Amino acid sequence: MLNASLSPSSTELVINVLTMVLNEGKPLDRAYSHHFSGLKLAPSEQARITTVAGDLLRRLNLYCYLADMAPADIERLGSRLLNAWHMFHGLELPKLPYTLTIEQNDFDQRLAQAKLDLPLFDGCPEWLDELGTAQMGSLWPAERAALAMAPQRFLRTNLLKCQPEELQQKLAREGVQTQRVDGVDTALQVISDSALFRTDSFKAGLFEQQDAGSQQVAAAVNAKPGMRVIDACAGAGGKTLSIAAQMQGKGRLLAMDVEQWKLDSLKQRARRGGAHNIETRLIASSKTIKRLKLTADRVLLDVPCSGLGVLKRNPDAKWRDTPERLPVLVQLQKDILQSYSRMVKVDGILIYATCSIMPQENRQQVDAFLAANPHFSFMDDETISVAESGFDGFYLARMQRITE
Numbered sequence: 091m092l093n094a095s096l097s098p099s100s101t102e103l104v105i106n107v108l109t110m111v112l113n114e115g116k117p118l119d120r121a122y123s124h125h126f127s128g129l130k131l132a133p134s135e136q137a138r139i140t141t142v143a144g145d146l147l148r149r150l151n152l153y154c155y156l157a158d159m160a161p162a163d164i165e166r167l168g169s170r171l172l173n174a175w176h177m178f179h180g181l182e183l184p185k186l187p188y189t190l191t192i193e194q195n196d197f198d199q200r201l202a203q204a205k206l207d208l209p210l211f212d213g214c215p216e217w218l219d220e221l222g223t224a225q226m227g228s229l230w231p232a233e234r235a236a237l238a239m240a241p242q243r244f245l246r247t248n249l250l251k252c253q254p255e256e257l258q259q260k261l262a263r264e265g266v267q268t269q270r271v272d273g274v275d276t277a278l279q280v281i282s283d284s285a286l287f288r289t290d291s292f293k294a295g296l297f298e299q300q301d302a303g304s305q306q307v308a309a310a311v312n313a314k315p316g317m318r319v320i321d322a323c324a325g326a327g328g329k330t331l332s333i334a335a336q337m338q339g340k341g342r343l344l345a346m347d348v349e350q351w352k353l354d355s356l357k358q359r360a361r362r363g364g365a366h367n368i369e370t371r372l373i374a375s376s377k378t379i380k381r382l383k384l385t386a387d388r389v390l391l392d393v394p395c396s397g398l399g400v401l402k403r404n405p406d407a408k409w410r411d412t413p414e415r416l417p418v419l420v421q422l423q424k425d426i427l428q429s430y431s432r433m434v435k436v437d438g439i440l441i442y443a444t445c446s447i448m449p450q451e452n453r454q455q456v457d458a459f460l461a462a463n464p465h466f467s468f469m470d471d472e473t474i475s476v477a478e479s480g481f482d483g484f485y486l487a488r489m490q491r492i493t494e
């Protein structure tokens with residue numbers, strides 16, 4: 091984790107970030123940009139701060155238990171939480187001018203107790219543990235433990251501009267150390283703490299930051315030059331850009347979403363990446379979809395989902411989300427599948443994907459869709475397990491349209 095304690099100013103920054111997330115309900119990335127802007131932090135110090143804040147959020151209930159406090163008390167008792175974190179990791183306490191300490195005996199007893207309660211030890215809220223157990227049974231404990239680990243940093247090589255070996259060498263010259271990733275040809279894992287977005291390689295569009303699991307999902311689209319491809323829930327285009335590279339800039343790639351600001355950001359990224367065959371279109375009503383009936387060789391539906399496969403990266407979501415949100419998302423996924431699948435032409439392929447590992451959003455959705463739509467035939471599916479891959483968790487299924 092860290093090899094030395096946080097400085098007092100970094101400790102205070104972590105407390106301020108957590109206060110914004112836990113008491114004001116702000117997303118973690120917004121809390122980082124709010125607190126980091128205007129500060130001239132070295133990339134390595136920034137990395138230390140995000141490491142600690144991220145880990146605290148991944149196992150918030152465990153650290154709060156060790157510090158004998160509730161998460162809502164962060165503003166008042168933040169120094170105690172940070173002391174508990176340092177004690178847990180065997181580090182000296184940060185040297186804050188005012189600090190609330192914890193008796194070593196109390197800490198040891200609480201830690202021994204927490205080790206007997208595995209969901210608590212893995213930082214899992216009760217509702218999520220119940221859901222995971224009900225949905226995944228014996229597979230859940232390993233996923234739960236893996237979701238408590240720090241995420242790794244991955245890049246996707248932009249094959250429109252360079253090859254992975256070339257990118258690796260260029261980045262090394264800019265002080266960024268990387269290594270290849272088994273089984274994911276376009277991916278490089280970043281193994282140094284370097285800032286990525288200030289590099290010339292990034293500015294020249296040679297890579298995007300993208301989890302290796304997400305790259306695997308995009309690879310499953312298997313788009314060819316000259317095809318007509320629709321990415322119907324494109325967001326800011328993480329997968330659209332991978333698909334554009336598969337198409338080598340030839341053919342038509344339509345990126346759609348219900349949020350214009352995401353499509354605007356996609357356009358900017360596409361320009362930087364030299365992906366010139368992408369057209370964006372806002373989904374204003376069901377007519378936008380109807381007009382594209384039976385037109386696409388590939389349709390990717392990377393649907394809105396619970397995001398329960400990507401909690402390593404978005405640990406704040408665990409403490410904001412509630413189980414009530416899931417049925418609403420499941421219905422939306424079902425509606426999107428039913429309606430947007432009309433855009434696939436005969437012999438074309440529909441790719442359904444989520445960043446969830448819960449069968450209710452994944453295979454069960456696909457089975458229900460196939461039962462109601464016999465003109466589609468199942469090809470294959472895959473759950474990218476957080477525990478097995480070390481990547482974020484995803485699901486993808488491929489179905490082919492047989493007849494109109």
Ligand SMILES: C[S@@+](CC[C@H](N)C(=O)[O-])C[C@H]1O[C@@H](n2cnc3c(N)ncnc32)[C@H](O)[C@@H]1O
Pocket residue numbers: 304322323324325326327328329330346347348349352373392393394395426445
């Ligand atoms: C999982 S995210 C997509 C991530 C994106 N494909 C990527 O790889 O970066 C799901 C997207 O679906 C969009 N969305 C939500 N409701 C939608 C709908 N009814 N039709 C199309 N897109 C929708 C959201 O705005 C969001 O951008």
